[in-house]
Each structure stands twice: as structure tokens, then as C-alpha cells.
Amino acid sequence: MSVKLRLDxxxxxxxxxxxAFTALTPVTLSISPGRFVSLIGPSGCGKSTIFNIVAGLxxxxxxxxxxxxxxxxxxxxxxxxxxxxDLLLPWRTVLDNVILGMEIQGVPLRQARQRxxxxxxxxxxxxxxxxxxxxxxxGMRQRAALLRTLLFDTDVILLDEPxxxxxxxxxxxxxxxxxxxxxxxxxxxxxxxxxIEEAIYLSDEVHVMATRPGRIVESMPVPIAxxxxxxxxxxPEFMAIKQRCLALLMAGHDSSLGEAA
Amino acid sequence: MxxxxxxxxxxxxxxxxxxxxxxxxRRLPVQKDWPMxxxxxxxxxxxxxxxxLWQVAADRGWIDGFFWSKPSAIFATLIKFFTxxxxxxxxGFTFRSTIFGFLIGTTCGSLLGLSFWWSRNYAAIVQPYxxxxxxxxxxxxxxxxxxxxxxxxxxxxxxxxxxxLIVSTLTTYAGVKAVDPDQEKLFYSLxxxxxxxxxxxxxxxxxxxxxxxxxxxxxxxxxxxIVGEFIASQHGLGRQILYAGNTYDIALVWVAVLVLxxxxxxxxxxxxxxxxxxxxxxxx
Numbered sequence: 001m002s003v004k005l006r007l008d009x010x011x012x013x014x015x016x017x018x019x020a021f022t023a024l025t026p027v028t029l030s031i032s033p034g035r036f037v038s039l040i041g042p043s044g045c046g047k048s049t050i051f052n053i054v055a056g057l058x059x060x061x062x063x064x065x066x067x068x069x070x071x072x073x074x075x076x077x078x079x080x081x082x083x084x085x086d087l088l089l090p091w092r093t094v095l096d097n098v099i100l101g102m103e104i105q106g107v108p109l110r111q112a113r114q115r116x117x118x119x120x121x122x123x124x125x126x127x128x129x130x131x132x133x134x135x136x137x138x139g140m141r142q143r144a145a146l147l148r149t150l151l152f153d154t155d156v157i158l159l160d161e162p163x164x165x166x167x168x169x170x171x172x173x174x175x176x177x178x179x180x181x182x183x184x185x186x187x188x189x190x191x192x193x194x195x196i197e198e199a200i201y202l203s204d205e206v207h208v209m210a211t212r213p214g215r216i217v218e219s220m221p222v223p224i225a226x227x228x229x230x231x232x233x234x235x236p237e238f239m240a241i242k243q244r245c246l247a248l249l250m251a252g253h254d255s256s257l258g259e260a261a
Numbered sequence: 262m263x264x265x266x267x268x269x270x271x272x273x274x275x276x277x278x279x280x281x282x283x284x285x286x287r288r289l290p291v292q293k294d295w296p297m298x299x300x301x302x303x304x305x306x307x308x309x310x311x312x313x314l315w316q317v318a319a320d321r322g323w324i325d326g327f328f329w330s331k332p333s334a335i336f337a338t339l340i341k342f343f344t345x346x347x348x349x350x351x352x353g354f355t356f357r358s359t360i361f362g363f364l365i366g367t368t369c370g371s372l373l374g375l376s377f378w379w380s381r382n383y384a385a386i387v388q389p390y391x392x393x394x395x396x397x398x399x400x401x402x403x404x405x406x407x408x409x410x411x412x413x414x415x416x417x418x419x420x421x422x423x424x425x426l427i428v429s430t431l432t433t434y435a436g437v438k439a440v441d442p443d444q445e446k447l448f449y450s451l452x453x454x455x456x457x458x459x460x461x462x463x464x465x466x467x468x469x470x471x472x473x474x475x476x477x478x479x480x481x482x483x484x485x486x487i488v489g490e491f492i493a494s495q496h497g498l499g500r501q502i503l504y505a506g507n508t509y510d511i512a513l514v515w516v517a518v519l520v521l522x523x524x525x526x527x528x529x530x531x532x533x534x535x536x537x538x539x540x541x542x543x544x545x
Contacts, residue, residue: 055450077452087447091465101451104461152451 003069004033004188005054005079005156010063012049012214022213023049026063029207029216031188033155038191038199038206039216040245046214047192051158054190055081067156077105080157080187084164086145088133094144095120095129101152116151123147123181139170143177150181156188164194171195172230175202179227196245201233206241208248218248330511338512339519348520354496356524358414358486359479362421367478369422370429371471378437378463379455391430399423400488407493417494421485425478429471436470437463472539479532483525498524 011026024046031037039047052058054065056076065073072078080101088097098120099112107115120129125143133141142162149157162178163171175198182189193199199206203222210217220241224232232238295303312332318324319331326334342348377384403420410416440463448458490499498521505513 057446057449076449079450081447081450083443083447085441085443087441087444089444089462089465091468100448100461104448104451104453104457 002033003030004035004067005029005031005190006066006069007050007054008064008066010050010053010060010065012046012053012058013061024053024060024214027216029219031156031190033188034186035204036182036189036191036202038193038203039209040193040196040199040206040249041209041214042211042249043194044214045209045211047209048160049214051081051160051190051192054156054158055079057081078154078156080149080152080154082145082149082157082159082162084161086133086141088141088144088148090133093130093132094125094136097133098144098148098151100148105152116147119147119151124177138166139174142166142174146178146181150185150187154187156190159189159191161192161194163198171198178202183227196242196249197233200238200241200245201228206245208245210248210251218244220244327509328511330515334512335515335519338510339516342513342516342520351496351498351501351517352520352524354414354417354494355483355486355490355498355521356528358417358421358489358497359482359528361414361418362485363425363479363482365418366422366425366482367429367471367475370426370474371433371467373426374430374433374435374471375437375459375464375467377434378440378459384434391427395427395431399427399485403488403492407489412493412495417486417489417497420489421482424481424485428477428481429474432470432474433467436467439470440466469540472536475532475536476529479528480525483521483528487521 007027007029009026009028010024011022012024014021014023027046027050039050041047049058053060053073056072056074056078059074063073064071067078088094089100092100095113095116098116099107099109102112102115103109117129120126123143125140125147128136128140128144133144136144146159146162149159163174166174179202191199191202200222205219205221207216207219209215222241224235224237315329316332319326319329377387399420402423406419406423407416410419444462444466445458448462453461486497487499487502490497491503494500498517501517502514502521505511505517
């Protein structure tokens with residue numbers, strides 16, 4: 001099986017006045033094309049560090065990032081990266097926000113808008129194209145931010161807790177929406193969340209991380225057939241995976257408590 | 262109500278004033294707005310009343326008409342000022358120094374403030390100089406500026422520029438520093454160059470800050486121009502005021518101040534209008 005994104009012994013150590021601080025012990029990870037992969041873990045486990053390294057915003061102190069087998073360490077503009085905040089520019093309309101990636105890549109404005117308009121209409125933002133972001137609800141803003149990431153047109157997209165700030169109901173809607181989008185576009189998605197159920201429901205594989213030092217403690221596949229019904233979250237196999245994740249996260253929690261004591 | 266058993270019978274205790282009874286209840290105070298016309302009438306009435314009082318006080322000798330002058334004399338001087346003298350030369354001179362100083366100071370200041378985004382080292386090096394210049398009372402330099410730039414327009418423009426430049430610089434820099442680092446991160450993750458981040462993020466983000474200084478700066482530029490004329494000049498409303506004061510022509514002082522205020526109000530209104538247009542343009 002081919003590999004779309006590969007982290008090869010990627011590690012990150014920061015120098016601090018109190019000595020070296022390991023944000024991420026060397027991590028090796030291979031993700032096949034079109035997979036939906038989630039990282040879960042407590043804050044400070046290095047999720048954001050991994051994302052920043054893959055996006056080229058942070059030079060790792062060790063290891064390499066490979067995309068389609070080609071060296072991509074420390075280069076920007078190769079993957080779509082959606083940060084926790086929607087980061088829509090308040091002085092641009094939704095349409096002009098969504099085409100930001102294309103615009104920066106040098107696509108002529110008219111052409112970029114032509115490509116974006118049908119997608120906005122198809123993915124639930126019709127009627128909002130020419131509004132400014134402050135007129136949109138949290139869910140709508142998140143949709144716009146995600147479409148901006150998709151329209152950047154990279155094979156790999158990184159989503160850092162995109163639904164973290166939404167209410168439970170909107171979150172469920174957005175998950176369905178995201179799955180639809182993922183099925184249509186066939187992107188390789190790496191997804192960070194604190195929500196175990198969200199991670200399992202959306203993903204093909206879940207990687208559980210732990211803190212001090214940041215590392216991946218266990219990777220588990222989610223062998224539930226797609227398309228998934230919401231009721232899949234109630235099946236024994238789903239429960240078993242959830243149980244395992246919880247156990248891992250709690251274990252990490254206890255050990256860090258013991259350390260502090 | 263509390264009831265006590267006294268043994269003789271049931272006697273009602275005297276009612277104690279409870280908080281409930283003490284609570285004062287009244288209607289919500291409502292202020293009624295007067296119609297626009299009534300407000301305007303009151304405003305005009307006050308003005309007319311003050312002028313009339315001034316006139317009467319001077320005529321009756323309650324105040325010294327020589328030092329205070331009086332409305333009738335001021336009005337006569339005003340007519341003479343516009344018909345006999347070269348009023349428009351003076352007005353034009355002050356107007357030009359103000360506008361040039363305003364434009365140069367605001368533009369250069371904004372560009373300087375924006376330029377700090379490009380290099381943290383450069384910003385750190387320049388910072389103390391900016392702060393020194395900001396703390397310095399710029400008007401103290403005015404005599405020096407007159408010596409260097411001469412008696413003409415250039416020295417007035419220079420003083421007006423000095424007053425407006427730093428305000429623009431510091432405010433624009435505050436806007437630049439308020440750019441969300443995550444927003445920059447987003448731009449870079451999309452493969453942006455530094456110039457693209459500057460043009461598409463830093464400049465539009467700082468525009469509201471730049472615009473917010475315009476109204477302050479028009480006032481400062483006018484102050485600079487007038488002070489320049491006070492010190493040494495052959496034209497301008499500031500020179501008129503100084504000249505009239507030195508020759509005890511108090512009515513002329515008032516006339517020049519009146520014309521100056523009118524000029525200030527017009528420029529202020531123009532800049533406010535410009536500000537509204539610009540704000541609408543960036544829609545925030």
C-alpha cells in the first residue's frame with residue numbers, strides 16, 4: 001500500500017533555561033492516501049507540534065516529513081492546515097476568504113471565485129457568499145474555514161480541533177458535513193480532537209498520545225464499515241475502542257498526577 | 262403577621278417595618294428627548310444671549326472694552342478684514358501649511374509604523390529614538406526649525422509634520438503589533454511570501470488604526486502651523502493674531518481666531534467625512 005504522509009522519527013526538543021524540554025519524542029507514522037486519521041491526547045502531548053512540523057511552520061530537531069515519498073521537512077504550502085480558530089479575515093467576504101489559499105498560490109481572482117462559488121453553494125454556505133464573517137454563526141464560520149482549507153487543493157489536510165468551540169448539536173451536524181466532504185474530495189485527513197467519540201466515529205485509525213514527554217502510546221484501527229450510522233457509536237465494538245482510549249488517557253493522567261505529587 | 266400568646270388572649274404584635282414595607286416604589290425615570298428644532302433653538306439662543314451680554318457689558322462699562330473688545334467692533338473689523346486686507350492670502354497660507362503637514366506627517370508616520378513589521382531587530386533598534394521624539398515637546402524645536410527652513414511655508418509644514426508624524430507612527434505600529442500570530446501562521450501555511458502577508462494581512466489589518474489618527478492629526482497639524490506663524494512668518498492667521506495682539510487691536514485678534522476656528526471646523530468635518538468613507542470601504 002502506498003503512503004501519502006510519512007513521519008520518520010520526527011522529534012522536537014526545545015532548549016529552555018532549565019535544560020532541554022522534549023515536546024515530542026521521535027514519532028513514526030505512515031498514513032495511506034484517503035485515510036481519515038485522528039490524534040487524541042491531553043493538552044501538551046505534542047499534537048500541535050506535530051501539525052506545525054507537518055505544515056512546515058516548525059523545523060523538527062530530528063527526523064523527516066515525507067509527502068508522497070518526497071522530502072517535505074520545513075517547507076510551507078504543501079498541506080492544508082486549519083487551526084483551532086477559524087481565522088477568517090473580517091474585511092473580506094466569505095467568498096474572498098475561502099479563496100485565500102488559491103489567491104496566495106497565484107490563481108487569478110476571477111478564476112478562483114468561479115471555482116469557489118459552486119462549492120460554497122453545495123456545502124451549505126449558499127446565501128452567505130457575499131456576507132462578511134461577523135454576520136455568520138460559529139458553525140458557518142467553521143464551514144467557511146474548512147472550505148478554505150479544502151480549496152487550497154492539497155492532498156493532505158490537517159484539522160486542529162475544528163469543532164472544539166461548537167455546541168454539541170452543531171458539532172454533530174458538522175461531523176456529518178465533514179464526512180460528506182471527505183467522501184467527495186478523497187483527501188487524506190489528520191484530525192486532532194479532545195473528544196474520544198468524535199475521533200472514533202470519524203476515523204479509520206486513532207492514535208492515542210500521552211504527555212511528558214509527548215508521544216504516541218497506541219495506534220488502533222477502527223474496523224467499522226462506512227458509511228457509518230450515528231447508531232454505530234452504540235455498538236459493542238465502538239464501545240470497546242472507546243474503553244481502550246479512555247483507559248490509555250486515564251493512565252496518562254494518573255501517571256502525570258503521580259509525577260506532580 | 263406574628264401572633265403572640267400572652268396568656269390573656271391572642272394579641273397582635275405591633276407590626277415591625279419590614280424591608281418589604283420600606284421599599285420605595287416609583288416609576289422608571291424617563292427622559293424625554295426634545296425635538297431637533299428645540300435643541301437647535303436653545304443652542305442659538307445661548308449664543309445670541311452671550312453675544313448680547315458681552316455687547317451690553319462692554320457698552321455699560323462692566324468690562325473694559327479696550328481689552329475685551331465687543332461684538333459690534335469685532336463685526337466691523339470682520340467686514341474690513343475680508344474687504345480691505347489680504348484675508349484670503351492669510352487663510353490660504355495657514356490652510357496650505359496645515360494640509361501639507363497633515364499629509365506628509367500622516368503618510369510618513371503610517372509607512373514608518375508599517376515598516377516595523379518587516380524586522381523585529383530594526384524595530385527594536387529604532388524604538389528608543391521614537392519614544393524620545395514622542396516624549397519631546399516638539400514645539401520646543403520650532404525656533405530651530407524656522408532657522409533651518411526659513412520664514413516661508415516650508416518651516417510651518419515642517420512643524421506640522423513633526424507634530425503629526427509620531428502619533429501616526431505609534432498608532433500604526435500598535436495596529437501592526439495587534440496582528441494575530443495565528444493569522445500569520447495561517448498565511449504561511451498556505452505558502453505565502455512575506456510580502457503577501459504584509460500586503461494581504463498586515464496592511465488591511467492596520468488600516469482602522471491609521472484612519473483613527475486622521476482626526477487627531479488634523480488638529481495637531483493646525484496647531485503646528487499656527488505656532489510656526491507665531492514665531493516668525495510673513496503670512497497666515499497665526500501671524501495676524503500675533504500682530505493684532507502686539508498692536509492692541511483686540512477686535513482683530515477675535516476676528517482672526519474666529520476665522521481660524523471656522524477653518525478648523527471645516528477641515529475637521531472634511532476629515533471626518535473621509536474617515537467615514539474609508540471605514541465603509543474596509544467594512545469592519
